[in-house]
Each structure stands twice: as structure tokens, then as C-alpha cells.
Amino acid sequence: MIKRRRKKSYKYLYLIIGFIIGGILFFGLNNHNVRNKLVQTVMGYAPPENTTILIVGQDSIKPLRSDTIILLCLNTKSEEILLFSIPRDTRIEVPGNGYDKVNHSYAKGGIQLLKETIEKNLNIPVPYTVEINYQGFEKVIDLLGGVEIDVESDMKYIDRAQDLVIDISAGKQRLKGDKALQYVRFRNDRLGDIGRIKRQQNFLQALFNEIDNPLNLPKMPQIIQELRHALVTNFSNEELINLGLWFKDLNERVMITDMMPGEATYIEGVSYWEPDLDTTKELIAEFFLKEEKVEEQLNES
Numbered sequence: 001m002i003k004r005r006r007k008k009s010y011k012y013l014y015l016i017i018g019f020i021i022g023g024i025l026f027f028g029l030n031n032h033n034v035r036n037k038l039v040q041t042v043m044g045y046a047p048p049e050n051t052t053i054l055i056v057g058q059d060s061i062k063p064l065r066s067d068t069i070i071l072l073c074l075n076t077k078s079e080e081i082l083l084f085s086i087p088r089d090t091r092i093e094v095p096g097n098g099y100d101k102v103n104h105s106y107a108k109g110g111i112q113l114l115k116e117t118i119e120k121n122l123n124i125p126v127p128y129t130v131e132i133n134y135q136g137f138e139k140v141i142d143l144l145g146g147v148e149i150d151v152e153s154d155m156k157y158i159d160r161a162q163d164l165v166i167d168i169s170a171g172k173q174r175l176k177g178d179k180a181l182q183y184v185r186f187r188n189d190r191l192g193d194i195g196r197i198k199r200q201q202n203f204l205q206a207l208f209n210e211i212d213n214p215l216n217l218p219k220m221p222q223i224i225q226e227l228r229h230a231l232v233t234n235f236s237n238e239e240l241i242n243l244g245l246w247f248k249d250l251n252e253r254v255m256i257t258d259m260m261p262g263e264a265t266y267i268e269g270v271s272y273w274e275p276d277l278d279t280t281k282e283l284i285a286e287f288f289l290k291e292e293k294v295e296e297q298l299n300e301s
Helices: 015-021 023-027 032-043 102-122 134-143 177-185 192-211 214-230 237-252 277-300
Strands: 005-007 051-058 066-075 080-085 091-094 098-101 128-132 147-151 155-159 164-168 171-175 231-233 254-259 262-267 270-275
Touching: 051 102, 051 134, 066 102, 066 277, 080 277, 091 102, 091 270, 098 102, 102 128, 102 277, 134 177, 134 214, 147 177, 147 192, 164 177, 171 177, 177 192, 192 254, 214 231
Parallel strands: 051 128, 080 254
Antiparallel strands: 005 254, 051 066, 066 080, 091 098, 128 231, 147 171, 155 164, 262 270
16 A cells, blocks of 8 residues: 655646646746736636546547546645545446446446446545546657656566557656656556556656746647647536636645555456555545634634
């Protein structure tokens, strides 16, 4: 199980956050006061309510499966963000289908069935969803000129069924779009999907360093356009803008990265991640309950 970490930094913010909030649009404007005044004047600004967003990275197999699953939980009263990863092999009850891997729910019923599966098992509402494809990911990384990563070991893997060939040598290097995608997808080591989640965190730290590079600011309009093509979401434009404004001061917010607790197991020869759902529910409930503690402190003062 990955140890939880709290940082007043966005170093470990997942790449997919950038896709959701259109954050690149706002990071591309240096003058926050001008940006806020413009948006507030044109269409107003309402801080987002506490909410949960389901983020899915699609694989390339037909029917499409959820290769990456993240719950992005926002507590806008305590100014905290929880990035909660769900391993794709998590064994969970899928409505109408019995127990199966969580990513199979996406293959069987798309984003709606995956959403219902998570809501049923975790007892939480998930009002918003975001789906991302690999092609958009590669294009955005290429537009940034790649991302510098210190690859911890040689990564060699071939999966003809997924049309996936991973061939990356160990060492510090700049990964362009295709190699970057290989890096964040690789899971052919002893930690499997859990190791991949750790690598994704390393990659995202490097990615946001690239986004902060002033040399990349002129590329932002083209990057935003690519993001629009890569995203399928039920967010309205106004909601995305309000969410983006709330995220503008990420370095001042508390980031919590975590993943669904559990253990690797085999059932009838099939590998699964057997989740601890009770602990998961407690973690998420405690995260949102912090709102009440903040309000109580305000009322006492």
C-alpha cells in the first residue's frame, strides 16, 4: 500500500488534473488579478462545491477499458485535494454483473457503469466524469517538447493484443510523447499496477515543471486545443472555468495522494487487487468531514 503524503505543493498532482480543469489555460496567464477580473466580469465566478470527479484514461483495446482510474475529491472548505487511485485489477461488485475487475465495468457499460460501480461500493456520489485518450496525451507532451525523467530501470515489454511496445532504457532523459506514454503505462515488474501508479506520480512532478517553464507559454493555445479533442466530460464550460480558477493557487493547497488499500491476490488463477472497502470509505468520509471541523473552528472564533 502506498503511504499517504500531504504536501503544500502540486508536485505529485496527477497529469489528468490538467485535462480536467483546463488548468493550462489559466497557468498560461501570468497576471492572476487580470485573469480573475476578466472571468468574473464576463461570466461571474462561483467557487466549486465539495465534489468528486471520476477520471478515466482509456486503453486501446476494443471495447475500451479503463487503463487508469482516479477519484479526484475536492474539499473546498478545508482547501484540500485528494487524488485517490483505484488499481485497474480491483475486484469489486459490478451492478448486474457480479464480482469482476473494476476496469471490466468500463468495457461492459462505459463510463456510466463504472460510475455506478464506484458509487455503489464506496457509498459516495460521483457527479462528474472525465475520459481521456492516449493520442491526446502524446500530442500534449510533444507540444511541450517532452518531459525530463530519470528512468529507474530498463523497461522492455511487448503486448501485441494492445499494440503496445515498451522499450525505454534506464537513465536521465527527455521522453517525447510516445516514450512518455510507454513510461506511464509500464507495469511489467514485481509491483505491477502499484508500481505504475508510483511512476505516474514521478512523471507528473516532471510534467508540471515543464508546464511552469516560461518558454512553453506561447504553446498554450495549441495545447488547450489538443486537450479539448482529448477530453470527454460532463462538465459545462462555466463549471470548468470556475474549477480552473479555484485551482489557480495549487501551491497553497494541501495535496493528498493515496490509493485504494488492499492486497494482491489470485482467484481461480486470475490476478486481482482485493480492496479494503471499509477502510476506503473511512478515508473518503474523513476527507470530506474536514469541512465540518473548519466550520466549527470559524464558529468558535
